[in-house]
Structure formats: structure tokens, C-alpha cells
Amino acid sequence: MKAFLVLFLSFCLSLPLQAQNSGLRRLTDREDLLGWEAVGKLELGGGSYCTGTLIAKDLVLTAAHCAVSKSTGKRLEPGQITFKAGYSDGRALAEQDVIQIAVPENFQINGPNGADRIRVDVALLRLAAPIPLDVADPFALHSGNIHGAEISVSSYGQGRDEAISRQRSCRILNRDEGMIVVDCDVTFGSSGSALLARSGSRWQILSVLSAGAVHNGQKIGFGMELPEIVAQLKRQLYRDAPRPKAGIKMLGVGSGRSSSGAKFIRPNGS
Template identity: 65%
Template sequence: MMRVFLSITLLVSILVTAAQAQTSSKRRLTDRDDLYGWEAVGRLDIGEQGFCTGTLIAKDIVLTAAHCAVSKATGKPYAPGELTFRAGLSDGQALADREVIQIATHPDFVANAPVSASRVRIDVALMRLEEPIPYSIADPFALHSGRVSDSEISVASYGRGRAEAITRQRSCRILQRGQGLISFDCDITFGSSGSAILAKKGPRWQILSVVSAGASDGQRKIGYGMELSGIVSELKAILRRDAPRPTATIRRLQPGSAKSSSGAKFLSAGGS
């Protein structure tokens, strides 16, 4: 897998322009019925610079690519408020908009490093949202565990020419898998970076990988992602370690009041 990966000419780190192949298997999700089950996929707006795709894996945690989370200008993760996750965005209306307040990436990820097998393996980021998105609005996806029963996978993403609604490709295929890398033939383009590669397990799709980079072998487009189980566990630990501390507030009681504004009752000396 390593030799195959390195022998293919990598074109860009954000992904190659989409070809017209496999259009029959793609569907644009625009109304509420279409979005059912895919509400956890959202467009990740990077200020005025562009966008990627992200996917909820918890009510307040988004999974995406690290190169969508780290500024090339500074080499550091974007500051709180610079990124906005727009769950289920469709033609200008999102089911929920949330600012990103915390980002975790692998300590060895370098924003301006050339695309390589080692970089793809750690091109993963977790983002904490300012406020959870209720399950009633979007049901997060689980990470895939165990073996994939066949090579069929799916991807739901935003991208150039399809930036205003999720486009779901119902069926594409794993080409190769090994040494922490996964290659696939899904129709990805600029903006698809960070989108989840999904494999079916029982009745639900689960996240197998994240779109990191694209290439061409002269006949077809090839996308690349990584194995997730180890690095996601590491990034969750970083999020917990560096989680923003809650801000304490002090409420003033009015003289003679037996209650705080929160409704808590206080006991006076000698009994209630």
C-alpha cells in the first residue's frame, strides 16, 4: 500500500477537482426528508477563506481533517470563533449553526508540510462546539469498528459546485487498505476535505475514515484517508485535557431575600 500511495502523483492537499464520473450514484440532499439521517453532516466555514466538510460524532464534537483546522499562515489551529459548523446546511438554511471553540490535532501535524503517507495518517481533527446540537436535530455518527464486510462505501459532503447542499454518493469503493491508509474511488472535490467515508454496519452507516487528499493515476481520481480508531482516541484525550474551563458567575442576593435568582433556598440560623 505504501509503494502504491507514493507512486501516484498527488495533485493537491485539499483534493482534486471533481470529474463527471459516477454522477448517477450521487444525490443532492435539499429537503427535510432527503436530509433524514444525514443531519450530522455539516459545512465547516473557515471565515471568508473557504470551507470543508465535518461530521458530528457527539452532540458537541465534530470530526474533520486537520488541514481544515490549522491555519497555513500561522501553523496553529484556528482561534475560537474563526470556524463555524453548519449542520445539514441546505440552500442557505442550516439546522443548527455553532461556532468552534476548541480544536485538537496531532502534535506532529504540520500545516504547510507536503502531502505524504505519514501526513495523511494524522490528517484528523476534532472540534468542540460552543453549544451541543440536540439529538432531536442531528444524530451523531459512530466510528466504524471491526471488519468491513465488502468494499462498498459512501460519502456525504459539500464541495465546489455543490457548496449549498450535501451531496451524497451512495456507492463508491475501497481500492486498497493497509499500513494505516485507505484509498477509494469516491467522487470528491475542493471542499470535500474532512468529509466522512462511511461503511455500513447493520442498519446504519458508520465512519470508517476521513477524506484527506486526492490524486490521479491518469485514468481516474483516487481519494485517500486514514484509519481512525487510534488517532481519534488520542484527540479525545487532548480535548478533555485542554477543555475550556467553565466561567464562574456570582449572583447578588437582595437584602432580606430567602432565594437566589436560581431558585435555591437558603436556611437561616435557628431553622428554616
């Protein structure tokens, strides 16, 4: 695996990814989007964007480099990212601002573009309000054996940023040391798109596409193992979530009732 990575990571692209048009299907109307509503466009301001995928009604999974400023090295501020579920031709099925961002503490946006960076290029975003399940059904994370499983990727990308495009079939070339390498046809355009594996009748998220490479004319994509890092990011969101301020209502002396209307009983029962 190490030799494989040395060979291909030298070709890694530091810019965003997209799946190429070969083998892609554009998901435009409501029938096309059925089952894919949880894939959405992340608008980052300044005209830039990524792809994100709901894993809960208020949690979006994407790449860390989509949520961190290259100029400051810090996470983007709440309100700087908007998630548009099922976005197509100027309209979204649901739209919510991002109010909280979690990225691995060891992720460096301007660090060396290699295996160590790709393994932690994951972000979890909390939305201002949940998106109802009848609008977009979140994807679960994949676990267990994927031998022979069908692999797919859906994303927005350069030149096709007005609708989801789905590449139905990719192959896993290698999976080891926290890295997943696939032969999905990727290039500039969208980052953070989920690599999906079929589990029965349902697709589940296997990885997040972080970087791409070219070797002998073949384009490949790099992702990471997810369950452990996503669990860490969930704990980080919970730890850093704004806490509601406690409200204390004072009782007037001898008032005989609280501000909520609860009465105190006198010793004589009156």
C-alpha cells in the same frame, strides 16, 4: 502497500476535495436529508469551507488542514469556524460556533504532502452548545470487519456548496499501514468529509478524506484509520478544556446563615 503509495501519492492534491458529480445525489429537502443531518458545512471565514460530521452532540470530526492556518501553522481561534448541520440553500437545521479545536501534535499544515501527513490529518472540534439528537443524530465510528461493506461519502464541494451531495457507492482499493485508499471520484472543493461504511441499517464513519490523486484518468481518495487518533483527540480536548472558575462565598461572622440560606445550629439548639 508502500509501492502503491509511492505511485499514487506523487499525484496527491494539497487542495481540498469534493466528490465528482457522477453518481452523486443532491440532498436538498428535509426528506432527502433524513439520516444525513449530522453532515454539515464548516465555514472557516474568508469564503472558505470544509465538510464536518457530528460524532457526538457537541463534537465535529473533520480534516486537520481545515482547522489550521497555512500562514501561521497554528490552530484557528475559537469563533473562526461555524458548523452548519444539514446546511442546504442558505439554511441550516442547526448552527453553532466552534469553541475548541484538537489536532494531532505531529500534524504540520505546511509539511510534505505524503502518507505521514495524511495519517494524522484529523481534527476534532467542540461546539459552543450541543445540537439536540432530534435535530441531528451523530454518526458512530466504524470498527470491525468491513469486507464487502457498502462505502459512501457525503460532502459539500466546489460548484455544489449549497447542499450536501452524496456518492452512494465507492470501493476500498487498499487498507494498510494506517492508510485507506478508495476509488471515490474526488477533486477540488471539500475536505474533511467522512468516508462511511454501512453496518446493518446504520452508516458509520470509517475515515476522513484528506487528499486526492489521479492515475490513468481515475480519481481516488486517501484517508486514515480513525479509532486511535480520535481517542487521542478526545483526551486532548478534555485536557485543554477551559475550567470553570471556582466561586467562593464568604460567610459573615456571627451571621448565623450562609449566603445560600443554610443555617448553622447553635450548641444550645437555638
